[in-house]
Amino acid sequence: MPDLPTLLLARDCGLHALTAKDLSKQVNSGALVRIRHGVYADGPAWRELKDWQKYRLQIQAAAEMLQKPTIFARHSAANVWGVPTIGVRHPVQALALTNDGGRSRAGVRRHFAAPSGLEVVRRDGLLVTSRVRTVLDLAAFTPFAEALVPLDHVLRPGAVLRPGTAAQPSALSKDDLRAGIGSIHSAARQRKIHAALDFANALSGSAGESYSRSLLHVAGFEAPVLQQAFRDGQGLIGYSDFCWKRARVVGEFDGEEKYLKLEHLKGRTPSQAVVEEKYREDRIRALGFTVVRWVWADLMQPGRLERKLAAGGVPRRRARSAILDAQNVP
Structure with a gap:
């Protein structure tokens, strides 16, 4: 499995003796790929990556370009934790701690979250929601069949991590997850979470098995x-x-x-x-x-x-x- 390629930032092109015209030529030739405005990566290396690795680079690219500290959440936080989810081409997702109506800007989809009681963890140099909060958010806001995949994963002892992800903490219990619900989500979202938790099972051996079962x-x-x-x-x-x-x-x-x-x-x-x-x-x-x-x-x-x-x-x-x-x- 290839390592993630190093990001090339347009603002640092002078360090590599590259001009804006050079960048454009290399993108057109396929030597570079533009991940987001101002961020590039090696083209051949990018094309060898799995979808989840490309998504991880998109998250890192967003973190490099956003001026304010950003707390990544939902599918983005799950990716950083090495927790599998269903689907590809998810947007980069982060939290907005003020409910000012701004839901998406600079290519990042933002979801309001009250800062009170919010647990944030620094992982691989990125700020993300805690593992408990991440899988609970996915259970609350994704379809039931998809929610089972991350839940089963964090319940399963010795779950195999994706290559290149940091070591994962020990398995969680359903009690750990239920204790994290609190009043974070609405009553309707809490019912969704409890329904998914009731069905979750640590015996599912992989993401594919969990999704099949659901x-x-x-x-x-x-x-x-x-x-x-x-x-x-x-x-x-x-x-x-x-x-x-x-x-x-x-x-x-x-x-x-x-x-x-x-x-x-x-x-x-x-x-x-x-x-x-x-x-x-x-x-x-x-x-x-x-x-x-x-x-x-x-x-x-x-x-x-x-x-x-x-x-x-x-x-x-x-x-x-x-x-x-x-x-x-x-």
Whole structure:
């Protein structure tokens, strides 16, 4: 994974013997990319970055150009904390501590926050909302399905951080998060937060698993068992991402990290990991389970995951009106 390229500020061009005309030529040729007014980065290095890394550079670029100290929040604070979120091309987001109607200026979307009780942390040289406040804000202001991803992440012990992010503090508890709600948000926003917190689960093994679980819940499927152990005559097969025991269906989310990242490969080559995963799936199928697999593209296309799960036999939740007391059934 490449390191983040150094930012080049237009105001410092004299130090590099560059003129405004030189900058324009290099941008037109692709040698440089303009991140925001007055801030540039190496073009080839930029094009190698993941979306979340590009977003991080946009946050840093804003911090370099804004004259007043800026407290980054919501998706921007989550990025600095190394907490995953759903979606790309989020605006740079920060707090406005005075409710003067100014919501967006200098390319930064601002959200009013009362300064009373606000906890601000300096991380990687940037001012950000605390980890608790960051995930609570996301739970309050993003759709339920998206809110589960950062919540599950901070609840999960030993969550894998994105490369290049500072060490993350220990896992939070639901009590830690509930204690942080207070009167920061309106009653309606608090209900959203509590609903997401009630559903959050530290057993979700990745952002993809968390988002999958929230989407299948919204689509009305029965809640699966997470990290179900499977054994056969040879011993432990492994743990499934999702399992519907009654329907004998196993669900597996395949993120690219499973086959590419060193911490998941554990000394194997990507091809060895693929072969071992296929062998593991065959052993689970031999126990009489259907295995349904999906990838990020299935999560990003509305309805695609729902169709896969339905075709695989994953049961829907029963409506209250369909739940009968066996003693009263004629």
